[in-house]
Amino acid sequence: MIKVQNLTKRYGSVTAVNEIQFEVGKGEIVGFLGPNGAGKSTTMRMLSCYLPPTSGTAEIAGYDIFRDSLRAREHIGYMPENVPLPQDMRVDEYLRFRAALKGVPGRRIKERLADVCELCSLNDVSRKLIGALSKGYRQRVGLADAMIHEPELLILDEPTIGLDPNQIRQVRDLIRNLRRHHTILLSTHILSEVEMTCTRVIIINKGRIEVSDTPENLRSRLTQEGEILFEVNAPDPAAATAKIKTLPHVKSLNSHRTQDWTRYLIQADEDLREDLHNLAVRENWRVRELTRRVATLEQIFAEITHKEDI
Numbered sequence: 001m002i003k004v005q006n007l008t009k010r011y012g013s014v015t016a017v018n019e020i021q022f023e024v025g026k027g028e029i030v031g032f033l034g035p036n037g038a039g040k041s042t043t044m045r046m047l048s049c050y051l052p053p054t055s056g057t058a059e060i061a062g063y064d065i066f067r068d069s070l071r072a073r074e075h076i077g078y079m080p081e082n083v084p085l086p087q088d089m090r091v092d093e094y095l096r097f098r099a100a101l102k103g104v105p106g107r108r109i110k111e112r113l114a115d116v117c118e119l120c121s122l123n124d125v126s127r128k129l130i131g132a133l134s135k136g137y138r139q140r141v142g143l144a145d146a147m148i149h150e151p152e153l154l155i156l157d158e159p160t161i162g163l164d165p166n167q168i169r170q171v172r173d174l175i176r177n178l179r180r181h182h183t184i185l186l187s188t189h190i191l192s193e194v195e196m197t198c199t200r201v202i203i204i205n206k207g208r209i210e211v212s213d214t215p216e217n218l219r220s221r222l223t224q225e226g227e228i229l230f231e232v233n234a235p236d237p238a239a240a241t242a243k244i245k246t247l248p249h250v251k252s253l254n255s256h257r258t259q260d261w262t263r264y265l266i267q268a269d270e271d272l273r274e275d276l277h278n279l280a281v282r283e284n285w286r287v288r289e290l291t292r293r294v295a296t297l298e299q300i301f302a303e304i305t306h307k308e309d310i
């Protein structure tokens with residue numbers, strides 16, 4: 001659905017997007033992550049044909065965003081970061097107007113309106129003035145607008161920005177429901193959202209793409225040299241520590257004792273959970289915890305973008 005090659009955007013002396021390349025296949029939900037000013041919105045605006053690139057190319061459904069802009073746009077539903085909405089139009093009037101503007105045939109507008117209002121849970125407010133809606137409902141109107149012409153690809157720039165946790169959950173569920181029929185590229189700063197909804201993560205930093213992988217692969221990349229928590233009740237703790245140290249792949253070990261229990265934090269370059277379990281069974285130790293610490297997307301993001309404050 002998306003094929004980006006050497007795409008660059010400069011604003012005067014600022015290079016916002018620097019020779020990026022990536023592809024997004026049909027049916028993928030891709031989370032587009034990066035710190036403030038990384039170039040996410042600029043990339044999304046170029047892909048949505050709102051902003052011409054300085055150099056490089058991008059294709060949407062096989063159409064060049066610059067040369068075949070109108071064709072490309074037919075396949076895109078774009079929801080910008082701050083959805084510009086007319087305050088004094090009613091929700092249904094506005095969506096009908098947008099449908100006509102996007103070339104939806106007159107006979108289909110009623111049906112499309114009903115579909116998007118249902119999908120975005122707008123039925124209760126469809127006769128309300130947009131200016132009277134809460135932020136969450138306005139976001140939904142933006143989403144309904146992006147979908148009204150049945151595009152295959154949705155490009156959503158921070159769709160949950162400014163929403164409360166309940167509204168975030170609703171929009172996230174909605175995006176999850178959309179994945180059956182759409183390809184989605186969405187930017188967000190909420191990493192748990194990406195872990196829950198996306199099939200792939202692209203991390204952009206200072207205009208360059210640093211990573212493109214599944215959330216699982218990203219986690220296992222960082223967890224390979226894993227930390228394992230192991231808490232046992234062994235009759236002779238010193239002997240137990242010595243035995244654990246002799247296991248292959250153990251790099252270092254910290255322990256902490258509370259009454260009868262010893263809690264080990266083991267650094268190893270392999271997943272040693274089975275070996276530790278077998279050792280405990282052999283030695284007749286009682287085990288209270290045996291877990292491998294898994295890196296969160298938040299740690300991965302911080303590592304890749306070298307930022308602690310996300």
Ligand SMILES: Nc1ncnc2c1ncn2[C@@H]1O[C@H](COP(=O)(O)OP(=O)(O)OP(=O)(O)O)[C@@H](O)[C@H]1O
Pocket residue numbers: 011014015016034035036037038039040041042043
């Ligand atoms: N119209 C503009 N004129 C000049 N510079 C711009 C313009 N739009 C963006 N920039 C600059 O380009 C860089 C990338 O901005 P962009 O908005 O694409 O980042 P972003 O990743 O979407 O950030 P955020 O998470 O804060 O929305 C920033 O340095 C920004 O200041």
